[in-house]
Amino acid sequence: MCEGKKQAIPFLVLLSTVLAAVVLPQRLILSREPPTSGTLPPMSHQELSLPPTATAWYLPDYPAIEAMRENVVHTFRLCETEFQGPGGPVRGLVPAQEYGIIFVRDTSTMIPTLQYFYGDDYLRTPIEEFLRRQYGADTQSADGDIPGDGAISAVIAPDGHIDKATAVSDEETHLIHAAHQYYRIAGGIDWLQKELEGETIMSRLNRALEWLYTRRFDSTHQLIKRGHTTDWGDVRFEPSVSATDLDADTDHWTYSSYDQALTYRALLELAEMNQMLEDRVRASDLQRRAERLRCSTNEKLWNPQGGFYLVHKHLTPLAHDFPEEEMIGISNALAANVGLSDLHRSQRVFSNLESARLAAGSRKPGLSLYPPYPEGFFAHVQMSPGEYQNGGQWDWWGGMQITAEFESGHSALALAHLRMVAQDWALHPGQVFEWQMPSTAEGWGSDNYASAAATVAKAVVRGLFGVTVERDQASVQPRLRKHDGQIRALQPASGLYVSYDYKYHRDFIVLDYGSSHPRALEVSLLLPLGKETEKVSIDGAPISHRMETILQDSYCVFRAPSGVHRAVVSFKSR
Structure with a gap:
């Protein structure tokens, strides 16, 4: 067994502090209360029977969350790009309008x-173009590096150049994840x-993983290594011409919690x-590797006293004159979301991330690191404490954190955090x-960062509304509790759609x-606090259901036929 001891924490105390800090909306859009108890509201049958013209959401109690869609779409449009690749037109989004090239991360x-x-x-x-430009044994990056066969570039550019950030070990795993998502x-x-160029996509993905295990897997510690960055960042601390490229002869190696989480996920996705x-x-070999990596990470990078995963451990001997082991990085939320940690570790992780946010004075989630590395540790000019990757606040990671909270049994905290981001926007x-100073919320970098818009929108669509549409399955997990809401989710690639109207009454949903x-549809409906399910019906006919509980969240779970229907979850009288 590689699990740690379960420990209880005073999480509800911390959560109450967060909820109290979020100001309630001042206007009420509509009344949720039917005229009499047991009277069902009218149904928008015609609207629900047609594919929506575009993906949108409506949340009368929280107009700031509803308004985020406009920001998301505006940002996406600014970041659209198209250029000609060897296999035809490449269309995608750059991280921000100023970047001009597509990044795999x-x-x-x-x-x-x-x-x-x-x-x-x-x-x-974009996925196919990254794979077409996959490194061979002698392929050179734009800066002259030869990473080796199977490696994946950090970028694809209209002029055809490729360049690998050799300080990091996440470009292969990000591409595997991107490919797995499109596959599904x-x-x-x-x-x-x-x-692609005479080699199947599956073969190229396997080759990318083998590059990682050949070049970056340490067999002694059973962990993936990288340069001395923060947990997820691509900026090394050593002075150099290129902050994102490693000098393997002189620079320091570390084991980052971030890389273990991404590699664990990639191994399982590749196995599937x-x-x-x-x-x-x-597939069996990949699953075994994933389990070994999970055990090694929890054994060597979990800090049981602190209740979080370490930013990293050093492979190359290096002594710091500050307590690096007290730093908590945002990759802890990623570890929880991909299943690298168990629920009890995840509970401590989210509690400690929230404590770090409060200590840093940040008014929303997504704090990259706390406490940050001291002044002067990083040679890079923009890595002072609280800046950029050294303790800056990123909505890119905030959106990921919120989704992880929704899916890990912390929906109340997730909604509070989502409202914080909405109020800031x-x-x-x-x-x-792109990022903000945690204490002042002053914006830095780009002001049209599509990556942040995407992860925050994911926190709304998949996190709050719980919509997932894939080739072989669809599910809804409404986490609205007592808040009425609507979503219209269209998947243009397939033409499939899932839409729903959620209406709360004290006796039923x-x-x-x-x-x-x-x-x-697989339906998992998050129950309002204090409510218990008595029965579930679809179009008036009773159906079977079951209950599932994840930490603080209890779900009523049932299957619902495709098409247009009304499901009613009735509560037990109290």
């Missing part, structure tokens, strides 16, 4: 949201077997895709900053929905 984190706003070419062509959304098995192609031997309409997916 950002592509990976944007796809879950882009699928609801863009067609197939914006999802597929629209690609399927046929896409994995598609040939190989299994679907009936390569069971490779309302202060600067039309701007989504009405879920009117429409779905064009060929399979039944």
Whole structure:
């Protein structure tokens, strides 16, 4: 067994502090109360039976969250790009308008949201272009580096150049994740077997993983290594001409919690895709590697006293004159979200991330690191304490953190955090900053950062409204509790849609929905606090259901047929 001891924490005390800090909306849009107890509201049958013209959400109690959609769409449009690649047009989004090139990290984190706003070419062509430009044994980067066979570039550019950030070890895992998402959304098995420059996509993905294990896996400690950055950043602390490139002879190596989380996820995703192609031997090997990595990470990088994963441990001997082991990095939320940690570790992680946010004076989640590295430690000019990757606040990571909280049994905290981001965005309409100073919220970097817009929108669509639309399945997990809401989710790549109207009454919840997916919907409805399910019906006919509890969240779970229907979850009388 590689699990740690379960420890209880005073999480509800901390949560109450967060909830109290969020100002309630001052205007009420509509009355949720039906005329009499037991009277069901009218159903928008015609609207739910048609594909929506665009993905949108409505949340009368929280107009600031509703208004975020306009910022998201505006930012996406500014960051659209198109150029000619060897296989045809490449269409995608750059991280920000000023960047001009597509990054693999950002592509990976944007796809879950882009699928609801863009067609197939914006999802597929960047992935295929990264794979077409995969390094061979002698391929040189633009700066002259030769990373080795199977490596993946950090970027693809209109002029055709590629460049790998050799200080990090996450470019291969991000591309595997991007490919896995597209495989599930629209690609399927046929896409994995598609040939690019004479080699299948599946073969190229396997080769990318083997580069990582050949060049960056330390067999002694059973962990992935990288340069001495922060947990997720690409800026090394050593002085050099290029802050993102490693000098393997002189620079320091570390084991980052961030890389272990991404590699763990990539191993499981790669195993799933190989299994679907009936390569069971490779799939089993990948699953075994994932389990070994999970055990090694929890054994060597979990800080049981602090209740979080360390930023990293040093492979190369290096002594600091400050307590690096007290720093908590945002990759802790990623570790919780991908399943690297168990629920009890995750509970401590989210509590400690919230404590760090409060200590730093940040008015929203997404704090990259706290406490930061001291002044002068990083040679890079923009890495002073509280800046950029050294303790800056990022909505890119804040959105990821909120989604992780929603999916890990902390929905009340997640909603409070989402409202914080929405209220901050309302202060600067039309701007989504790359990062902000935690104490002042002053915006830095780009003010149209598509990666942040994407992860925050994911926190709304998948986190709060709980919508997932994939090629082989669709599900809704409304986490609205006592708040009425509507969502219209269209997937342009497939033409599939899932829409629903959620209406709360003290005696029941009405879920009117429409779905064009060929399979039944998996529904997991988060119950309001203090409520218990008595029965569930669809179109007036009772159906079976079960209850599932994840830490503080209790769900009523049932299957619902595709098409347009009304589900009613009735509560026990108290």
